Amino acid sequence: MFCTQMIDVANEFNVPSYLFYPSSAAFLGLQVHMQYLCDVEKYDVGELRDSDAELEVPFLTRSLPAKCVPSVMLNKEWLSVVLSHARRFQETKEQQLNAFEMVEEMGLAVEIRNHFQGEYMAAAETNRELITAEEIERRIGCLMKQDSDVRDRVKKMSEKSHVAVMDGGSSHHALVRFIQDVTDNISSESCG
Numbered sequence: 001m002f003c004t005q006m007i008d009v010a011n012e013f014n015v016p017s018y019l020f021y022p023s024s025a026a027f028l029g030l031q032v033h034m035q036y037l038c039d040v041e042k043y044d045v046g047e048l049r050d051s052d053a054e055l056e057v058p059f060l061t062r063s064l065p066a067k068c069v070p071s072v073m074l075n076k077e078w079l080s081v082v083l084s085h086a087r088r089f090q091e092t093k094e095q096q097l098n099a100f101e102m103v104e105e106m107g108l109a110v111e112i113r114n115h116f117q118g119e120y121m122a123a124a125e126t127n128r129e130l131i132t133a134e135e136i137e138r139r140i141g142c143l144m145k146q147d148s149d150v151r152d153r154v155k156k157m158s159e160k161s162h163v164a165v166m167d168g169g170s171s172h173h174a175l176v177r178f179i180q181d182v183t184d185n186i187s188s189e190s191c192g
Contacts, residue, residue, distance in 0.1 A: 025059070026059065026060065029057065029058070029059035029060075030057060030064070030069070030073075031073075033055075033057050033058065033059075034069075034073055045069075045073065045074060046074055046075070048066040048069060048074055049066075049071075049074040049075070051066050052065075052066070052067075053065075053066045054066065055069070
């Protein structure tokens, strides 16, 4: 999962290193902010664990409930490991922050229940009710209504995404620039 050491290997062989960051910009911003809190502000982010506090994160338009922060970022034993990779590069899939961003920030999803938790546990262990199929079906039904604002926003975002990957689109252009950059920066020493 954490392969930041490959940057050193690429440097040793005089090959440019590129990072593919599959998580959202929101998660990258959260990592940078958590690192700032620890390194600059000397704040013990472990104190946020199981709290009702809300973080003012510079890149978000709304405050972020501490319960949405990935649990590994609030675990004292793992925090140093997480921050060491955050300083270079980290790959993760954390759905709580993604859900918060999709529902609250972008308005591209509907909330089923606001049960953001720092850890994933079975419902029986946390004394919480399971979300029923009927509840999920009801919320999906709300989303699928023809006159739904969320549906309209999703459709517009889908159209923008489609345009971005077409010839001349921003994603297509970025990929072409990336490939050109890779081919321009491979030194003759690394070729053999």
